[in-house]
Amino acid sequence: MSALRVACGGMVMLAALGAQVPPTPQSIPDPDGQIVRSEKQAFRIEVLARDLETPWALAFLPDGRLLITERPGRLRLIENGKLLPEPVKGTPAVWEKQDGGLLDVEVHPQYARNGWIYLSYSETLPGYVATGAPPDPPSMTVIVRGRINKANEWIDQQVLFRAPAAIYNSSNAHYGSRFVFDKDNHLFFSIGDKQQAMDAQDRSKPTGKIHRVNDDGTVPKDNPFVKRPGALPTIWSYGHRNPQGLAWDPATGKLWESEHGPNGGDEINVIEPGRNYGWGVITMGTEPGMTKRSEPGMEQPIVDYTPTIAPTGMTFYSGDKYPGWKNSLFVSALAGQQLRRLETSGATVVHQEPVFTEFGRVRDVAVGPDGYLYVLLQRPGQVVSQSTSGMLARLVPVQQAEAPPMRIYIRSGLKTHGAGQHDYPQYLADWSKLLTERGAIVDGSLHFPTAAEIAKTDVIVMYKGDAAAMTPEEKATLEAYLKRGGGLVSFHDTLCGPDPDYFSTIVGGAKKHGQVNYTLEADIPYTIVDTAHPIMAGMSNFTIKDEAFFLITWAKSPAIKVLATATMAATPSAKGHEGELVPQIWTYERSLDGGQPYRAFVWMQGHNYSNFADPRIQPMLLRGIAWAAKRSVESLMTVPPPRARGGA
Numbered sequence: 001m002s003a004l005r006v007a008c009g010g011m012v013m014l015a016a017l018g019a020q021v022p023p024t025p026q027s028i029p030d031p032d033g034q035i036v037r038s039e040k041q042a043f044r045i046e047v048l049a050r051d052l053e054t055p056w057a058l059a060f061l062p063d064g065r066l067l068i069t070e071r072p073g074r075l076r077l078i079e080n081g082k083l084l085p086e087p088v089k090g091t092p093a094v095w096e097k098q099d100g101g102l103l104d105v106e107v108h109p110q111y112a113r114n115g116w117i118y119l120s121y122s123e124t125l126p127g128y129v130a131t132g133a134p135p136d137p138p139s140m141t142v143i144v145r146g147r148i149n150k151a152n153e154w155i156d157q158q159v160l161f162r163a164p165a166a167i168y169n170s171s172n173a174h175y176g177s178r179f180v181f182d183k184d185n186h187l188f189f190s191i192g193d194k195q196q197a198m199d200a201q202d203r204s205k206p207t208g209k210i211h212r213v214n215d216d217g218t219v220p221k222d223n224p225f226v227k228r229p230g231a232l233p234t235i236w237s238y239g240h241r242n243p244q245g246l247a248w249d250p251a252t253g254k255l256w257e258s259e260h261g262p263n264g265g266d267e268i269n270v271i272e273p274g275r276n277y278g279w280g281v282i283t284m285g286t287e288p289g290m291t292k293r294s295e296p297g298m299e300q301p302i303v304d305y306t307p308t309i310a311p312t313g314m315t316f317y318s319g320d321k322y323p324g325w326k327n328s329l330f331v332s333a334l335a336g337q338q339l340r341r342l343e344t345s346g347a348t349v350v351h352q353e354p355v356f357t358e359f360g361r362v363r364d365v366a367v368g369p370d371g372y373l374y375v376l377l378q379r380p381g382q383v384v385s386q387s388t389s390g391m392l393a394r395l396v397p398v399q400q401a402e403a404p405p406m407r408i409y410i411r412s413g414l415k416t417h418g419a420g421q422h423d424y425p426q427y428l429a430d431w432s433k434l435l436t437e438r439g440a441i442v443d444g445s446l447h448f449p450t451a452a453e454i455a456k457t458d459v460i461v462m463y464k465g466d467a468a469a470m471t472p473e474e475k476a477t478l479e480a481y482l483k484r485g486g487g488l489v490s491f492h493d494t495l496c497g498p499d500p501d502y503f504s505t506i507v508g509g510a511k512k513h514g515q516v517n518y519t520l521e522a523d524i525p526y527t528i529v530d531t532a533h534p535i536m537a538g539m540s541n542f543t544i545k546d547e548a549f550f551l552i553t554w555a556k557s558p559a560i561k562v563l564a565t566a567t568m569a570a571t572p573s574a575k576g577h578e579g580e581l582v583p584q585i586w587t588y589e590r591s592l593d594g595g596q597p598y599r600a601f602v603w604m605q606g607h608n609y610s611n612f613a614d615p616r617i618q619p620m621l622l623r624g625i626a627w628a629a630k631r632s633v634e635s636l637m638t639v640p641p642p643r644a645r646g647g648a
Contacts, residue, residue, distance in 0.1 A: 468497025
């Protein structure tokens, strides 16, 4: 049995394996045509361009053309919906390795008048001659602007930022960078710390900073450090690690930023002029020698993420194409392989959800002139920094008619135990009615379903003691269902069977039948580990009376995502395990060999049937079922109005 602990963000780590990075989500190689149902908006993925190599950033021209940077050093154009076969000629030579290459692109707000386009990229130190000492040449971020002529050539280049030679180093990480203009045509750009953490605190150095310049690179007179001796006058804020997202909140006029943390501790910040955001001294992640979480005079993040999601591009949506998303902040993420939506109020995040997590690394997100969201997707490689193929996709809203009802199959069984316990048939009756009232199409039985019975099912809900004791044929049916991406929900004794090693690979964790691994009829004090997860929306710590479990066999990879833990009560059956903190509610995402990604949601309780109706629990279970079905977690939370009947 592997020892187990719970990390800050709710990811279970197996201590026997040492420190683990978050599990790599499984990605769908070709998402074109996939319909996604998020909490407040359904949409279809429309792939517009393929065969892009590590696409890094996108920017729209006023005439509807679209610019895309490829990290190996190519600037591409999409014209009339088609990717031009040849890149823009004559763009600057880049140093491409790990994080380095051609990075951001931005279009001047007055492009129609002046034609300026802005690029950031990494270059080797000009005039550098290798001496055989460092493994790679010194490199650093450069900011330029130029124009594209009718022959698709880069011309009129001007250098707006190039660091002193002493700043260049042989690290190939943390170049930044991201552009954004304000309403007065000031250009903001971010520069990473180039893996020199304390340089982020040194205002005489440009690294680990957000800078503000005029559109020609000159210094605005009202920058916060213009009159500060020893400080670079372009600095707007400092104490940043590797900022790769900038966006203006149209409601408040505030500048928001996304930033990569060290090991965990990714940040979303609201940027104020002259403020210190702490990197080099404080972090919400794990960094050797940096143990402080706060320090007077240093800003705290609005939101932080552990495990890492590696946030990159960001944009606020203020259009009307997606009514449920108005004024939301969208953040693209690499390690999390997700587009994340944040609801904000002033300088606070009040709710967030991963809009999708199955289409690869999300490099950038932007709003097009048509009011739709556009994203750059990159297929995951064998290593994080590997250059791989990518694509441009648009999120097209779909009508309700295109989002069919959720199909749910309830696997139940015969009544066991005492009064009010293990009421499997009653659950089948009660929840068939409950889910049908909420618009779902529900089927179910007291036996394991056949392949035909679940051919169109979105999610199987299993609540039946020892349901894990399956025949080989039943296992094959379940695996075939999961390979097509069907969801799975497990309540209580469903995970009890003779082969917990096998079922831990199916739902993340399983207990063995016949083993004393429970605290019967005891208080279960839940600690909500992941309050940001949409399944746990609005929940806080609470206690119920039921049956909790320990001695659970856990999947080694990918890890489960813990939503809530419980401390084992001091009961006779828990002797020697009292006081242990064990996950009791979790999610699990993976793909079986050759299959599509699927989702599993697990609630270990349900011994006492009355808890299914507990107002603290029932909404969580409804959200968990919807989440496993890859639908909006709110899709089962309300009873739709009855359809109007025709006249007599």
